[in-house]
Amino acid sequence: MPPAPVAAGAVTEIPSAASCFELEGLSLAYGDTPALSNLTLRIPRQRVTAFIGPSGCGKSTLLRALNRLHDLNEDVQRQGHIRLEGQEIHAPEVVVAELRRRVGMVFQTPNPFPMSIYENVAFGLRLQVAMKKRQRDEVVEWALQSAALWDEVKDRLYDSAWSLSGGQQQRLVIARTLAVQPEVLLLDEPASALDPISTLKIEELIRSLKSRLTLVLVTHNMQQAARVSDYTAFLHGGELIEYAATDTLFTNPRLARTENYITGRMG
Numbered sequence: 001m002p003p004a005p006v007a008a009g010a011v012t013e014i015p016s017a018a019s020c021f022e023l024e025g026l027s028l029a030y031g032d033t034p035a036l037s038n039l040t041l042r043i044p045r046q047r048v049t050a051f052i053g054p055s056g057c058g059k060s061t062l063l064r065a066l067n068r069l070h071d072l073n074e075d076v077q078r079q080g081h082i083r084l085e086g087q088e089i090h091a092p093e094v095v096v097a098e099l100r101r102r103v104g105m106v107f108q109t110p111n112p113f114p115m116s117i118y119e120n121v122a123f124g125l126r127l128q129v130a131m132k133k134r135q136r137d138e139v140v141e142w143a144l145q146s147a148a149l150w151d152e153v154k155d156r157l158y159d160s161a162w163s164l165s166g167g168q169q170q171r172l173v174i175a176r177t178l179a180v181q182p183e184v185l186l187l188d189e190p191a192s193a194l195d196p197i198s199t200l201k202i203e204e205l206i207r208s209l210k211s212r213l214t215l216v217l218v219t220h221n222m223q224q225a226a227r228v229s230d231y232t233a234f235l236h237g238g239e240l241i242e243y244a245a246t247d248t249l250f251t252n253p254r255l256a257r258t259e260n261y262i263t264g265r266m267g
């Protein structure tokens with residue numbers, strides 16, 4: 001009998017009840033070009049899961065599928081299931097704006113809006129609910145505290161967001177996302193444009209946030225995946241090659257392909 005696919009280990013290792021996302025047979029193509037092939041995996045709740053793999057292996061495509069960012073691209077063909085807390089995210093009753101509130105996304109380059117620090121964080125709140133100013137002030141402070149930025153900006157809340165450093169801007173974007181109380185934070189190489197000190201702050205923040213939400217991180221930086229994630233999925237050519245607890249994947253990978261990648265023998 002052929003050996004069971006290694007990636008399927010992740011399905012048994014992470015029980016369904018502890019999963020936030022469950023992906024089953026997910027394939028995705030841009031027109032005729034396949035980008036993800038038949039992925040089945042569970043993403044555990046209130047943990048950090050990293051997607052690693054060489055350039056073009058499908059990490060960002062997978063991350064974007066989790067909050068339906070591909071909806072905007074008419075060329076994208078998708079098959080299979082993505083369930084969030086048991087509900088298919090493509091079901092007709094799912095409101096995409098609400099899905100994206102629940103599943104927030106932070107990109108590689110910080111993208112604060114051209115407005116004040118305060119207004120950046122209040123932006124999503126204003127779209128969602130009518131709130132008294134005092135209540136909004138409280139949420140803005142809470143979100144900035146949660147993003148470990150409050151102490152640095154509390155005396156300049158009405159300055160332009162663009163007056164902040166790149167690392168501060170990225171934490172502001174995280175605060176803006178946290179303000180609407182997401183369950184999941186998707187992070188697409190959130191520190192790759194930042195200096196080492198700002199990178200460490202983002203990594204500390206990621207670790208601190210998992211007590212209250214699920215984080216999914218795409219990174220090229222293997223040390224970063226090892227430092228911050230609980231589980232790591234290695235992708236190659238759009239396939240899920242190996243998925244395991246991060247310590248296991250980095251110290252005792254089951255497949256030579258994984259070992260070659262994490263030791264730098266495959267780029």
Ligand SMILES: Nc1ncnc2c1ncn2[C@@H]1O[C@H](COP(=O)(O)OP(=O)(O)OP(=O)(O)O)[C@@H](O)[C@H]1O
Nearest residue numbers: 030033034035053054055056057058059060061062
């Ligand atoms: N909008 C798009 N249209 C067509 N093809 C795309 C598009 N986005 C990505 N691709 C292709 O899909 C494949 C997977 O790309 P993806 O960006 O998901 O990889 P990645 O692992 O995140 O790469 P990187 O580490 O370089 O960011 C690649 O072959 C890429 O060229």
